[in-house]
Amino acid sequence: MTIFGFDVINIFIFLPLIGFFVMLSIPKEREDFIKWTALFFSVLTLAVGIVICVFYEPYINGFQYISKMAWIPSLGINYIVGFDSLSLALSMLMALITPISILSSFNYIKKGQKYYYAWILLLETSVIGVFASLDMFLFYIFWEAMLIPMYFLIGVWGGERRIYSTLKFFIYTMAASLFMLAAIVILFISFKQQTGISSFALEDFYKVSILGKTALFCFFAFLIAFAVKVPILPLHTWLPDAHVEAPTAASVILAGVLLKMGVYGYMRFMIPIFPDLSLRFAPYVSIFAVAGVVYASLSAWVQKDLKKMIAYSSVAHMGLIVLGVMSFDKTAVSGAILQMVNHGVSTGALFLLVGIIYERRHTRLLSEYGGIFKVMPYFAFFFILTSLSSIGLPGLNGFIGEFLIFVGSFRTYPILTVIAVSGVVLSAIYMLSAVEKMFYGPITKKENENLNDLNIREWIYMIPLAAMMFLIGIYPQPFLKEFNKYIDNYASYISTEVNNEQ
């Protein structure tokens, strides 16, 4: 499908990039024009994404909207992009969250606005590029290119310890990814030795077979590079720092989409390329993931800073998703994919709500609030709704995802799953006690007496998120149906290995 002679998928990926250059060329005094241009480009991208979704055929096997161009043919590097339901769902999540986060920054960002919105648009291009690329080299370029805008978003517009946090974020991710690059090159070379074809195409990487220590090195390079992104337990320390210091929009994008890139990496690259090793090490990864659920939930419980609490809850939720993916059970995997979307929606919404209250009170300490239900009823409604969705209340989206993950992974790892359920219990404890501290009881602080409730701009970006929570929660079938074909495919990578082992 083409628009003006360009493949629609390329428009979807590079429209924000065009927006980036347009933003750079606007004089910085025209602040309103800057904001609306950024919003215009992100909404336009979302519209293109919706067109893609409408014409997407969920019952076709494999990738759709494939666009191919020779790039560095002498090394087998090509520009290949395409979508299947997994990558399309995550790209749409990004396309949805970008305009929302732009809209949420209209009043919050005062300095260097034009660069702020420009970086967000550049981030959108690189994130959608990560999900769409079907060439390992291209994927790596997008994967790393995403660091630069995020680095500036946290470092320039962040809080007090922004420089420390952004350096930590950058170096953590880059150092882990460099080893993945080495692994990619090794895989490429072994494929070339086996078949004589130089190709970085993903489908060729699926065919490569390597053994022994090299295989182990490559597997662990992928495992660790993505584990930093998710993040899985011992590698998570960058995340609370980055979240606390990041401006609202960056937090929303970070929690909403960037963390999913790690899980996506597992599903798209690590597991299909190394099915046997993945199967062998999945129990250990799951142990770390579940330890992360418990540890992060306990950490969230004791946080005094609202944003830090949500950051830790995010680590816990991601651990659950990894457990689902690593259980290699169809039900759990479909739950994990759905939960990725859910987590993007509800944690994104939580960070937006924290941003809203922070703009009014300039503090995120729970002890500074109390009784604000009376002054901000609508804000309280959205906050409580989102908390319940994040806890996993039946009828809201979080429940469906978590339920499917638990049902599926119980078959593979019964004990681990039982431990992981405690994470849900803990999340109810810390979320509800935070809600109680913030909204109920008497108003203890004078500053809280005259807070303004949500304004129209804030209503506009909260409603779609709230609608998603209800929609997925009450009628998840259309969403789950989209993933069926993908999951059959995904299961086929593993099941052949299982049969071989038996």
Place this chain on the structure above:
Amino acid sequence: MNNEAFMFFSVLSPYILVALGAGVSLISWLYFKDRANYKVTSYGALIFLISAIAFLFSWSAAYGNLPSLSLNASPAISLILATILILAIFSIISSSSRIKEPSVKAGEYYFLLLSATLGAMFMVSAKDVLTAFISLELLSMSIYSLSGITGRDAAAEASLKYFLLGSFASIFMAMGIALVYGSAGSLSYEKINQFITINGGADKILLTGILMLLIGFLFKIALMPFHFWTPDVYEGAPTQVTAFMASVVKIAGIAAMLNLFITSNDLRLTYITAFFASITMLFANMMALPQKNIKRMLAYSSVSHAGYLILGFLIFERWPVFFYLLTYSMAVFGAFTIVVLLEKKETGLEIKELNGLFSNHPVLSFAMAIFLFSLAGVPPLSGFFGKFYLFYAAIKAGWIWPVIIAVISSGISLYYYLGVIVAMFMKEGGDETQNKISVNGNFTVLVMAATTLLLGFFSQPLIDILKH
């Protein structure tokens, strides 16, 4: 004109033009005497350099059909020569504002710059050791004098230090050449390499000669542990000259060394180079970490890049090294040019002086970020492509452990590159008395930034040229 003579002139024409340019700028300076006329001299030098680039295209007739010169001509070499000439052109353009200072003697400056360029060009295309050595001396002599051209104490010290240590290295090379000639009986790279392959192992004299040559070269390209002059000289020399040193001199040294050593597959030599490359990458990056002066930091960074480049000697292809040289030289030249534009005294710029630069000079800050990200090898900038091709080729040739060290040291290097970006974009401050940025300086920086940004995306055509 018969065919032989035509070929002869078409190959020599770029060199002749640069030599003429050097002479003309010296003479025009004597003739005009008036300092206000430095512009005439600089335009003259520019015209000669630009026409030299134009004449490089006439080489296409001579490829594969060379007259009996001890010079190579191939598409790859013309691209490298064009890069050297372009960098020389931009050295003249970006320094035009600084030349007005009375202490700088414009005529000598342009003369020395052009003769250094000439030396670098000969070094890249030399086919025998003696030509390479003489052109290296031409290059070095010009650079020694250029480092001290302002006549200030720091510059004079840098110049003297560089001269003393440099002549020591030259003595090593001369001795090495004598030994090599004594045992191999020829000076041409090809013959020497044939000789090494046939009976290199047994011939101790040849091996000693080769090692002495290697040491001389390693000194010139500042590989550890022969790098001690680099930070002092880079810091003391006028920054325009430092930019030239870090880019052009490195291109010339690496290319000459590559031509000499690439075809010899003597295992001991490859182990030595792998060892030097590894310690250079690791330690130069560590030593750059605590630097507070940007010129010193970039000096250590350029030492570390020599280490990455030397990795290319372990593989049997030239193009990854050439490609890396292109991306590296553009980025480092641009970074030093920014230092030229911003520094208030000539010994450089403290990193903390860059605090808040972004609010005063957004374009320069963006450009600097591009250069530094590229030097650090962050995709999608061209430095990443350079590193990728180099590492890829090294892994393909079976050298895994040097690549692992290279990857680790790239990780280390991120920290100090990011430190500069942090200062520019994320810290407050910066005084109001910023230098006025000349149009020429801005133009240079923009061209270098655009090249650094785009070179990687268009690597296929470049690879096609560099492979031949």
